[in-house]
Amino acid sequence: MTARRMTPFLVLSLIVCACSGSDRSQRARAAHDAHARSRSIGQEDGGRCEASTPDREESEYDTSGDDVPDVRKVFLRVGQPPVVRLVLICREADLNGDGIKDVVRYYNDEGRPQREESDRNFDGQMDEITTFEEGAIMEQAFDMNHDGRVDTKIFFEEGRPFRAERDLAGRSTGTSWRPDRWEYFEGGRMVRMGTDLDGDGSVDRWDRNQELRRQLQEQGETQTPIVGTDIDAQAGGPPES
Numbered sequence: 001m002t003a004r005r006m007t008p009f010l011v012l013s014l015i016v017c018a019c020s021g022s023d024r025s026q027r028a029r030a031a032h033d034a035h036a037r038s039r040s041i042g043q044e045d046g047g048r049c050e051a052s053t054p055d056r057e058e059s060e061y062d063t064s065g066d067d068v069p070d071v072r073k074v075f076l077r078v079g080q081p082p083v084v085r086l087v088l089i090c091r092e093a094d095l096n097g098d099g100i101k102d103v104v105r106y107y108n109d110e111g112r113p114q115r116e117e118s119d120r121n122f123d124g125q126m127d128e129i130t131t132f133e134e135g136a137i138m139e140q141a142f143d144m145n146h147d148g149r150v151d152t153k154i155f156f157e158e159g160r161p162f163r164a165e166r167d168l169a170g171r172s173t174g175t176s177w178r179p180d181r182w183e184y185f186e187g188g189r190m191v192r193m194g195t196d197l198d199g200d201g202s203v204d205r206w207d208r209n210q211e212l213r214r215q216l217q218e219q220g221e222t223q224t225p226i227v228g229t230d231i232d233a234q235a236g237g238p239p240e241s
Contacts (some may be wrong), residue, residue: 048092048104050075059084070094072101076109087111096122121146149174161185169199 051074053057060069071093075086086113094103098227105116112135117130127143129150136159142152149172155163165179172178180196182203194203 048101049092051090056089064097066097068097068099070097078109098122101125107168150177153177160188164190170201 011126016132043212049058049072050056052060055077057075057077058071059075061071061073062069063071073088074090076089078085078087078215087107088108089107089109090104091107092104094100095102095204100119100122102119102122103116104118106114108114115132116128116130117126118130119126120128123146125143125146125148127146129139129141131139137156139156140154141150143149144155145149147170149170151167151170151172153165154161155165162185164183164185165177166183167179168176169180172179178199178201180199182194183190184192192208195205195207196202197204
């Protein structure tokens, strides 16, 4: 019997097929492991996008094209058959593809956003919380130094920030917010800043951007502080002139 000799082209084709099959197998295993990890973490998270009650439905989506779901939505069934509609009440997303949800947004029964929690540095801890009212952003709280405590809050009015509070010294706790810097915005830009230097809750130094304030006044973009929220009154600082 004469032995057959394989041509170099055939040998190369077999090698390519073997490698391609191996790559597909590795990708499939990786996708399966990532999906299993995501489901396990979702179970451990517990309160995020809870879908275990009979009046809720969930859907998962792959938006990155890697065959691993990275977006999960939970819907509330509203009404009685035959007229039943689904209302989105929770949405969570894995932004960096590590199998852990990084952004979770909660909605009310009308489908309007109420609260969003985000992990912006992907360390597994939520470090940004956004609160909505009537669908519009009202407040954002940040853990800027990632120590597990909120140290910055930004307050919004009509979609624009009008005041920021910062705890630079780290005196705040989970139940007590103790800022030592207050920043005020007009036209979306900061025009004055008050700082509590000794930690007694009162402003010790005001810094103002008078030129920017003048320009904004000329453009008609200045904002009048809301009664009861001006830090001049809250912290005992001097009245705004």
